[in-house]
Amino acid sequence: MxxxxxxxxxxxxxxxxxxxxxxxxxxxxxxxxxxxxxxxxxxxxxxxxxxxxxxxxxxxxxxxxxxxxxxxxxxxxxxxxxxxxxxxxxxxxxxxxxxxxxxxxxxxxxxxxxxxxxxxxxxxxxxxxxxxxxxxxxxxxxxxxxFVQPKTLTLPNEHIFTGEIVHSSRARDIASFKGKNVIVLGIGNTAADITSALVQHGAGEVYFSHRRGAKIISPVDAKGLPTDLMLSTGMVPITWFMQKYCLGFYGWVMDQALVKNFTDAWGAPAKEWNLEGPSLKHGQHVVVCSTDLVPNIKSGRVSSVPGIKRIAGPRSVEFDDGQAVENIDAIIMCIGYQxxxxxxxxxxxxxxxxxxxxxxxxxxxxxxxxxxxxxxxxxxxxxxxxxxxxxxxxxxxxxxxxxxxxxxxxxxxxxxxxxxxxxxxxxxxxxxxxxxxxGYQEVDNGDWSYFMHESAGTGLYEVCLLFFLQSQILEKGWKWLTEMQYIGWGAKAWGLWWKDRELYRAVSNFPISTYTFRLFDMRKRKPYNGAREAVLEAYKDIVESQKLEGKKTK
Structure with missing residues (x-):
């Protein structure tokens, strides 16, 4: 017992x-x-x-x-x-x-x-x-x-609207909006998902209504692979360091990366779309991830419009710029949760x-x-x-x-x-x-992550310290200096590099993943017996897919 x-x-x-x-x-x-x-x-x-x-x-x-x-x-x-x-x-x-x-x-x-x-x-x-x-x-x-409690919002003159006003949390069957004219209110991942789903299911006129822009990114890169593969186990601690000690520079770097993602995927945004999100202090960004939102706006299938000023009639809505639209059947409120x-x-x-x-x-x-x-x-x-x-x-x-x-x-x-x-x-x-x-869900990513890894006994930052100086010099030469890779030292890291070079390389370059959380025996939890094989197989899959997709794009 x-x-x-x-x-x-x-x-x-x-x-x-x-x-x-x-x-x-x-x-x-x-x-x-x-x-x-x-x-x-x-x-x-x-x-x-x-x-x-x-x-x-x-x-x-x-x-x-x-x-x-x-x-x-x-x-x-x-x-x-x-x-x-x-x-x-x-x-x-x-x-x-x-x-x-x-x-x-x-x-x-x-x-x-x-x-x-x-x-x-x-x-x-x-x-x-x-x-x-x-x-x-x-x-x-x-x-x-x-995502527990839907936020609420009452629109001016809402009581005279004869169409449907529904919070995104209750919008289960998007296909039911087929042929209907719909305003999606809000700018976030849920709003982008619902807007794309409305187009997919044959809605009538679709309006993407928002007051502020956002940093919209594509989840896949030019090769057709997930963009976040670049966020390797070794790369992420760089962002933690920058957030803590170089916040202004971190914000600038993030701005450049997000803008590049957008332009690589879709070209420069048109001013009238009003999609460009503000560059905020403290390295903060409102990021929306969507494959279809921008293409749907570019094609004219979705209209990017300002926020809703008021309900102007039983099926009429006026936006902040004075523009009014008629024959609106539904407004879907994508205004978040608390x-x-x-x-x-x-x-x-x-x-x-x-x-x-x-x-x-x-x-x-x-x-x-x-x-x-x-x-x-x-x-x-x-x-x-x-x-x-x-x-x-x-x-x-x-x-x-x-x-x-x-x-x-x-x-x-x-x-x-x-x-x-x-x-x-x-x-x-x-x-x-x-x-x-x-807002209060945010934490200092580095402090929080180091504490949790230490408490969980993953050994990830003790054994690896991740993207160490020696790996960059020995495997890439001095070119590493231009690649912003993490610099680290540690006897255990050298030990892993010496004893299991294949695993060391895979872990260092692996995207953020719990596969790496169960590798090492730190005399707390038992490691997962299949962890090494899982990491190596997954890393092989990533490398092979990158090579294959790279050939396709040439």
Missing amino acids: SEFSNIKIAIVGAGPAGMTALKEFRSLGYDVTVFEKKDDVGGVWNWSENTDATTALKETKLCNNKYSVTLGDYPVPKDFPWVVSAPVLGQYLRSYAHHYTLHSNIEFNKTVTSLSRDHQTKKWLLHLSDESHPRSFDKIAWATGC DDLSLLDEAIEFAPAEKGAPRLPKLYMNMFPPKYHDSFAYLSLTHLLGPQIPGRELVGLALPQIWAGRSPLPSVEVMNEWIVKHQSWIRGRIANATPNGN
Whole structure:
């Protein structure tokens, strides 16, 4: 019997973070139960008719390559599509759950209505909508994701509109808009997805309505391969360093990279499209990833128009520039989501809201409330640079090691000091721009990632330190100086380079992926037995595909 078998843990949410945490806690012997609102695993990637739960569109395609959106201990086959659609990812996550028999610990169609604390027993009480009595747990891991509560907006004169006004969260069947004239309000990935889906399904006039521009990028490069393959395990720490110490330069570099991506894919944008997003301070960018949005605007199939000023008639809408359009059948509001933290007032303390900004949760690393750091954790309140699923898996790997005592947290005083500094930093970023999310999901990517990797015991930054000076000189000569590769030193890195040159090269050049999280035995978690083979096979696939597509474009 495990030393943890008498400790009951509830995980709320069965997306990538909740699934990973379940598997890891269970391997340590904890008594774990997952409560999932939908009828299966996958979070937003599990398509559902239930409009009370957020679901990605069937037409949605992820902005990241296949190795950056799948889980490290369940490698995908070579013929898995490079650009993954939401239904394909949902099926993959369901297959993962069946492979590891996770369903035996998951209760589906369970909605949590409140969380309270029994201060006498020091237990958490989880209240469920279909049960009259709460269930008692020693620890709670909250993994409900970032897209929980749809934001609301009332348009001037909205009451006189006789067409349909629907939030994107309730727009399940885009094919139902065939032949209809539709305004898509907002500029973000969801707005781009819905706009493209409307064209795909034969909608009538389609208007892409927005007040601010964005940095629109293509998810695939000129070779037809995912753009984010360049974000290698070794390249990403450069961006962390620049964000922390060279913020202005980082913002400039990002501007250049994003503009180049746009012009390489589609040429220079026309001024009348009003798509060019502002270059913000603090290295912030509003980025929209879409294959079809710009081509549809260029062809005239979609009209890029200003924001909505008012409803001008039963089926008439006036835009900010005075232009009016008639015969509008529907307005789809793509104005984002917010985290519903209203259930967590007993678990989390909040700093007061300032100047219209949201109240800020006091969480160390956006995860642990200092008062209850040993019994409550929020697994999905972080937005990182690049793909999000690796971050979700990483917290799912780290939390069990922390609560098992193998990776200690700092003192409560140190955690509170970090929170004060972090909230000062985040307030500046919220004041500078209107982010797509809530703002407080942002973290210092480097500090957060190093902490989580150390806590999870991946060994990635201890064994590799990634894109080291020696690899650049020995493998590329002094040309590395012009390629902005990461410089690092480390005895373990030299050891890996000496003992397993093939793996060293693959890891250093591998895109952000959880495949690399389970390679090394750091005497915490057990490494995945197939990790080395998975990394080498995936890296071979990447190199061969790049060569093949390169020949096609010549």
